[in-house]
Amino acid sequence: MKTKLILFLSGVLFSSGFVNAQANQDCARNASLAYTDAKAKNYEAAFPRIQQLREECPTYSVVTYQYGERILKDRLNNAAEGEKQAIAQDLINLYRERLEHFPAKTDEAEVKIDIAQAMYDNKIGGKQEQFEAFDAAWEQDKESFTSARALYTYFSLLVDLQDAGQKDLQDVFNLYDEVSAKIEEEENKMAQGLANLIEKQDAGEDLTSKEEKRISAYETNLNAYNQVKGSVNAKLGQRADCENLIPLYSKDFEQNKSDVDWLRRAAGRLSGKDCTDDPLFFQLVEALHEQEPSAKSALYLGQLAEADGNASKALDYYQQSAELETNASDKARVYMKIANNYKDKGQFSQARSFYNQALQARPSMGRAYLQIANMYAQSANNCGSNPFEKRAVYWLAADYAARAGRVDPSISSNANQTAAAYRGRAPQRADIFQQDMQGKTISIGCWIGESIRVPNL
Structure with a gap:
């Protein structure tokens, strides 16, 4: 009896192993055909095989999802308007499947950005749902949120929601500050890489083909970030004009005059928009300097001194601000003010020194x-x-x-x-x-x- 049972179980295990081996062979054969067609950009032939791999062999290889993304994007670009949503939804599903089956080989934040952009581009879900998809990616990993297009879309959606009465104006200002800082951060990375290679060229050294491609990539990305920066500012539009900012901050000044973060944001925005002639700016600066003497308060006091025609006093405040400032982009702006001050006096050597310091802080x-x-x-x-x-x-x-x-x-x-x-x-x-x-x-x-x-x- 025991012998029969052992033989039976052996047969079951053998047949199960045979089935698995056969399935693996089928996956390998189908993958080979699909990948060969996809590599040759024969997407029509590759598409059904990729779809079959997704369904029957989802864990076979991450390459399935890499080629699948290319194929679906191609189909999306060539589809009639009425077909786009279904293809886009399939692309979103593919992103999620890759994240599920190959998490170690997938950048989760990048995938979430791709999903959010696909939703927006193809009108999947409402604006609130699309915004939340971008917001989840932003909150999860700001460092990886580098797509110029995605940064604009994210901010644009929030502005649209504020126009519809679903978000506060302060939310728009807060995100504007964060997105603008991120754009500047990425610009600086590109500009520093470009400046290093330009210096090599100027020194008469030959660039490798890889370095030539990097120069082209740096310049392309700098153009993209510059365009997005302009689009973000245009989207913010008149919301950040003095006519809107001064009443907004005047209304909330009394209840926030001890809130350093609020004072810093309010004074920074009025300064950035040259709303420094209004008495509110003096009130904000005075309260901020009293609560927390800092690089920013020194900068604003310098602006007030400059507005009063006291260039020497303004210069002292600007130098204090530059020494205290820790944010590279803000430090660069202060150095520019100091340099311009010296340039206007005809003191070119000192001016150049501070222009170079501005470039060190922000290439x-x-x-x-x-x-x-x-x-x-x-x-x-x-x-x-x-x-x-x-x-x-x-x-x-x-x-x-x-x-x-x-x-x-x-x-x-x-x-x-x-x-x-x-x-x-x-x-x-x-x-x-x-x-x-x-x-x-x-x-x-x-x-x-x-x-x-x-x-x-």
């Missing part, structure tokens, strides 16, 4: 490069021992202006025009030939103290 601060370029151009007649050297200063000015446009696309048009104008004032081919200066290096004296290599003919 995408293209306006700092442009200001240095302008100071060099203004100094051309005073720096150089002969007419050729004096005009050579314009080459250096043009280089700084061109760099301004590369790290900050928002000023690229003005920067490029400025660079072209300065090159037009520099020695031309005939001048270089007559002076036999091609390829030579000129050391520019006075306060500039830099060198420039004369172009080869």
